[in-house]
Amino acid sequence: MKKIFCFTILFLLLQLPGIAQTIPDSNYVDIAGINDSVKVYKKTLLFFDSNNVATQENLMQQQFVPLTTYDYRQNIPPHLVSKFAYLKIDLYNSSNAADTIAFYPGLLYDKIFFYENTAGDILKYAGDGSAKGFCKLALAANEKKTFVVKLDFCRHDYNFIRPQLIRIDYLATYKAVIRSKTIEIRSVGFLLSGMLFMMIVFITVNYIVNRRKEFLYYLGYSLLMFSLIFLLAQISSTWGAIASFFNGYFDLFLLILGNVFYLAFSRHFLNTNSNYKLLDKTFKIAEWFLLSLLLGFTLIHYFTDFYPLERFLENLMKLVVLGIGILFIVIAFKQKQRLIIYLAVGSAFAIFFSSISLLILLLNVSPNGIFSSALFYHEIGLVFALAFFLLGLTYKNxxxxxxxxxxxxxxxxxxxxxxxxxxxxxxxxxxxxxxxISADMHDDLGAGMTTIRLYSELAKSRLKDQAIPEIEKISSSANELLNKMNAIIWSMSSSNDSLGNMVAYIRSYSLEYFEDSGINCHITIPEHLPNIVVSGEIRRNVFLVVKEALNNILKHSKATDVYITLERVSDGLKLYIQDNGAGIDFEKLRQFGNGLKNMKKRMDDININFSIENNNGTLITLHRVVKDANFS
Structure with missing residues (x-):
């Protein structure tokens, strides 16, 4: 009897460990019954290793709690972001064939490792799901198994735990459904990316043509913003290592570095070094400060686990950018200069829409449509900034x-x-x-010719009755040459360069020429002559034409009267020389044809119209168009 009792006690003791590890069937999730996907947060247990005590050997002895009892699964607190979280789930495959299911823990994780529980509560490493963002959990036919998933959160404020089981053949469809929910905002992102790409081409051409440094800085800004918006649209609603890297580090890197390039562009575009000293100094300090903060942020991100400090530096950089933007707007509107106001208005719109974007994130508004998406308002602000930059560039150009x-x-x-x-x-x-020259001619040649003339007249008076033709010719030639020389001296002297002087000279010569000739000379001149400058060349040619005309009248016209009239007309001046003689026979011009040709040529050379006609005698007309007071 004692043997039977001892054997019974020993059997029960041996069964205790098995009884202790027995898991109720209601906690298992049967993967055979999953058609596409199912949320399993009610069947999932959670352990946060906030004290860094968990190891692969002791993990199963840690205190796991139901995920439903954890208040922060939708928004992980910053002090826990750098800590590991462990999810435990029990799976059962009721089918008669081996099966594999995808375990998707939620967004976003830098690392995802998964383990399976073996006999004796010992965890066995089962794989790495970091690259794809989910784990493939395999079960044999009719097998029950416990899995533990180790999660390393992405370094940002919007992580959440939302475990789901997804059939492998449904995985592509599941991803497509998730991405279809963001198709509007992604379309806006791709559209804006196209605009930025065209801006990049435009700025590149401007830089090649003008070689101005501000275009190089704006090209850097545009490239960084293009990369940011394009990757946001491309990676939106995806998961995995690339999405985690972008959301945890690279998006902020592009944003801050883009703002540094924009500050450098603004300094050169506005020539702040000369026009806005305070703004120039502020921008330079801000550029180096932002670059220093970005370097510190990078070192902390990759070489420490202190996320609160990393988060502080991120927010500080954003506040610096916001403060610089507000300062820029205030200074711009105080300056009241059109170019800087264009950029300031663009910055104001960017700040306004970025504030709306931040408010949506802080209030944790669910993105049910494009107008409830934080990214949409950030992109709208960027569009306004680009538009006002183009207006400013157009104005500056x-x-x-x-x-x-x-x-x-x-x-x-x-x-x-x-x-x-x-x-x-x-x-x-x-x-x-x-x-x-005219003075020398007058003093030297004129004196010499006068002496010749006086000596010839003296010789004539002494000879008296003995007429010598040669002496007479010397006297007349000397007298004629003296008159010609006086005319040349008159035309060369600049003191005679006026219309009044020319008219007076022609009048004096004409009256003297016809004196004792039997021809009456009548001269008509307007009372008030215009104050017109007449060059020596014009005076000389006009005088020679008048002289030739008077000579022809005296020799050939048989006239008793000659009329010289100067008349002002609407477009200039006209000089008429008319006699009452026999007129001119145009068929018999040989005897003085060369004279008329020379007269016309002289007038053509100085742009004076010359005409000759019969009009109760012979009428010669000289017409000069006078547009201004310069008759030259």
Whole structure:
């Protein structure tokens, strides 16, 4: 009897461990009954290793609690983000064939390792699901097994634990369904990426053409913003190592570095070094401060587990960017200059829509549509910033074009002024030389010709009745040559370069020429002659034409009266020379044809219209168009 009792006690003691490890069937999830996907947070246990005590050997002895009792599964507190979380789930395969199911823990994780429980509560490493963002859990036919999933959270504020089991053949469809929920915001992202790409091409062309440093900085800014928006649209609603790296580090890196490039662009674009000293100094300090914070953020992210400090640096960088933006807007509107206001308005819109985006994130608004998406408002702010940058660039290019045109015109005027001054100097030198020559002719040649004339007249008076033709010819030639020389001296002297002087000279010559000739000379001149400058060349040619006309009248016209009339007309001046003689026979011009040709040629050379006609005698008309006071 004692033997039977001892054997019974021993049997029960041997069964105790098995009884202690027995898991109720209600806690198991039968993967054979899953058609596509199922949420299993009610069947999942959670352990947060906040004290870093868990190992693979002692993990099963840690205190796991139902996930449903954990209040922060939708938003992991910052102090726990850098800690490991462990999820435990019991699976059962009721089918007669081996099966594999995908375990998706939620968004987002840097590392996902999974283990399976073997005999004696010893965990066996089963695989790494970090790259794809889920684990493939395999069970044999009719097998029950406990799995533990080790989670290393992505370093950002919006992690959540939302475990699901997804059939392997449904996985692609599941991903497509998730991404379809964000198709609107992704479409906006791709559209904005296209705009940014065109901006990159535009800025690249501008930099190649102008080689201006501000375009190089804006090209860097555009490339970084293009990368940020394009990757946000591409990675949105995906999971895995790439999505975790982008959301945990790279998006902030692109954003901050892009703002550093934008600050450098603004300094060069606005020429703050010359125009806005305070703003220039502030921007330079902000650039180096942001780069220093970004370096510190990177070192902490990759070489420490202290997420609260990393989060502090991230928020500090965002606050610096916000503060610089607000300061820029205030200074811009105080300056009241159009170019800086364009950039300030763009910055104001960017800050406004970024604030809406941040408010949506802080309130944890569910993105049920495009207008409840934080990313949408961030992108709208960027669109406004780009639009006002283009307006500012257009205004600056137009202003610089006007300034360049004005500079070129000023340079052109300066060159023309110098050319004009050179011409004036040349004309002045020529005129001084003419005056010198005319003075020399008057003093030397004129005196000599007068002496010849006086001696010939003296010889004639002494000979009295003995007429010598040669002496008579000497006297007349000397007298004629003296008159011609006086005319040349008159035409060369700059003091005679006026219309009034020319008219007076012609009047005096005409009256003297017809004196004692039997022809009455009538001269009509307007009372008030215009104050017109007439060059020596014009005076000389006009005088020679008048002289030739008077000579022809005296020799050939048989006239008793000659009329010389100067008349002002609407487009200039006309000089008429008319006689009441026999007129001109155009068929018999040989005897004085060369004279008329020379007269016309002289007038053509100085742009005066010459005409001759019969009109109760012969009428010669000289017509000069006068547009201004310069008759030259």
């Amino acid at each position: 137009r202003r610089e074009l006007i300034e360049r045109t004005q500079e070129q015109e000023a340079l052109k005027l300066d060159v023309e002024k110098k050319d004009f001054e050179n011409q004036i100097a040349i004309i002045k030198a020529q005129q001084e030389e003419r005056n010198r």
